[in-house]
Amino acid sequence: xxxxxxxxxxxxxxxxxxxxxxxxxxxxxxxxxxxxxxxxxxxxxxxxxxxxxxxxxxxxxxxxxxxxxxxxxxxxxxxxxxxxxxxxxxxxxxxxxxxxxxxxxxxxxxxxxxxxxxxxxxxxxxxxxxxxxxxxxxxxxxxxxxxxxxxxxxxxxxxxxxx
Amino acid sequence: xxxxxxxxxxxxxxxxxxxxxxxxxxxxxxxxxxxxxxxxxxxxxxxxxxxxxxxxxxxxxxxxxxxxxxxxxxxxxxxxxxxxxxxxxxxxxxxxxxxxxxxxxxxxxxxxxxxxxxxxxxxxxxxxxxxxxxxxxxxxxxxxxxxxx
Numbered sequence: 469x470x471x472x473x474x475x476x477x478x479x480x481x482x483x484x485x486x487x488x489x490x491x492x493x494x495x496x497x498x499x500x501x502x503x504x505x506x507x508x509x510x511x512x513x514x515x516x517x518x519x520x521x522x523x524x525x526x527x528x529x530x531x532x533x534x535x536x537x538x539x540x541x542x543x544x545x546x547x548x549x550x551x552x553x554x555x556x557x558x559x560x561x562x563x564x565x566x567x568x569x570x571x572x573x574x575x576x577x578x579x580x581x582x583x584x585x586x587x588x589x590x591x592x593x594x595x596x597x598x599x600x601x602x603x604x605x606x607x608x609x610x611x612x613x614x615x616x617x618x619x620x621x622x623x624x625x626x627x628x629x630x631x
Numbered sequence: 632x633x634x635x636x637x638x639x640x641x642x643x644x645x646x647x648x649x650x651x652x653x654x655x656x657x658x659x660x661x662x663x664x665x666x667x668x669x670x671x672x673x674x675x676x677x678x679x680x681x682x683x684x685x686x687x688x689x690x691x692x693x694x695x696x697x698x699x700x701x702x703x704x705x706x707x708x709x710x711x712x713x714x715x716x717x718x719x720x721x722x723x724x725x726x727x728x729x730x731x732x733x734x735x736x737x738x739x740x741x742x743x744x745x746x747x748x749x750x751x752x753x754x755x756x757x758x759x760x761x762x763x764x765x766x767x768x769x770x771x772x773x774x775x776x777x778x779x780x
Contacts, residue, residue, distance in 0.1 A: 542771045549775035601754065604737065605746040612737040616750045617776035620730065624757030624773030631761075 510562045511607060512554045515618060516569070518596045519551035522589065524576045529585035536582035543589060543625050550618045557614060590629040597622035641739035642697065644732070645688060648752075651725075651732035652685040653702035658725040661708075665718035670766065677722075677759045681729070684752055691745075719766035726763065727774070730756035734778030753778050 526544035530537040555569050579585040600619035604612050659678035666674055689699040712718050733749040733756075740746065761772040 542773075546771065546773060546775045553776060597754070601750050604750045605743055609738050609741065612746060613734040613778060614776070616734060616737050616753050617730075617778045619750060620753040620757040620777040621773055621775055623754040624761050624777070627758045628761050628772050 506562075506564075509568070510558045510565050511603065512558050512611070512615070513565065513568060515596065515600055515603065515615065516551055516554035516558060518592070518599070519547045519554060519618070520573055521576070522592050522596065523547035523551055524573055525585075525592070526589055528576045528578050529582070529589070532578045533582035533585060536586060539586060539629065540589065543593065543629065546621055546625055547593070550621065553614060554618070557611060586629055590626055593622040593629070594626040597626060641736070644735040644739045645692065645745070646697075646700065648729075648732040648736050648749075649685060649688040649692070649699060651729045652681050652688060653700075654706050655681040655725040655729050656685060657702060657706050658708075658721050661712060662718040662722050665712060665715050666766070667715055670715075670719075670762065673759060673762055674722075677726075677755070680755050680759075684748060687748060716767050719763040720769070722763040723760060723767055723769060726756040726760040727777070729753075730778035731780055 523544050526540045526547060530540040530544060533540075558565055558569060579588055597619050600615050600622065604616035604619055607615055656678060659674055659681060663671070663674055663678075692699040708721050709724055710717060710720065712721050730753045733752040737746055737749045737753075757773050757777045760774075760777075764770070764772045
């Protein structure tokens with residue numbers, strides 16, 4: 469997967485002219501830009517860390533404010549699912565980054581009130597949605613669906629928390 | 632993760648997305664007869680978004696010399712639609728189908744315009760879908776990973 473640097477060019481011989489025109493009609497992402505690189509952080513580490521932090525914050529707030537647990541716990545579960553899915557892909561593509569994934573999570577503070585916890589979480593998943601939406605357009609094909617699913621889920625939870 | 636696929640599969644994914652958008656437009660029309668008045672505006676907004684993406688897909692296919700399939704005259708609903716809750720449940724299915732179809736497009740193209748539209752479509756399925764899930768009594772109100780099955 470990581471060796472395919474120019475997907476469109478590599479695939480061109482198998483395409484009909486019409487299909488090729490269709491696929492190249494818009495601005496095409498550079499093949500290299502979206503692939504996992506062998507050096508530096510994996511581009512999924514940032515969304516993974518954000519998801520893990522949101523999951524921890526939502527779970528901590530649900531414990532601190534039981535009256536708001538029904539609103540906060542589903543968000544904690546969703547963000548935990550995002551973190552798990554992203555970590556699985558990072559481990560697959562970049563076994564050398566497992567140290568980052570296995571490092572202890574940062575400590576989580578608890579906001580002074582349930583309302584503030586909900587507001588903070590809403591802001592955070594909103595930011596996660598924006599970041600993932602951007603990454604889903606530029607990342608490699610095989611990751612674009614996962615990242616877009618995370619963006620969509622965050623968008624949904626941001627609205628639910630605002631409702 | 633999905634392995635890279637050739638362009639004909641990308642085209643197939645786009646055709647499938649068009650089919651899902653056609654179906655969603657139809658479902659919005661059917662549901663409008665059953666949903667409470669408070670849902671009328673969100674439903675109208677959702678229907679408009681589906682029509683806009685449908686039209687964009689048709690234009691895209693036709694500009695590429697590809698045939699854009701028309702909508703079916705009617706669609707078979709998974710369950711009978713008889714009231715607000717069952718209408719909302721149908722919309723949940725329609726929105727989930729749209730998210731699945733667009734996720735498949737995202738995984739088969741590097742085209743920024745298509746990717747951007749796909750992310751917007753998947754996002755809308757969640758930002759609109761929670762309302763239908765709530766009306767239908769489905770939890771969680773947002774799927775953990777919209778578009779995955």
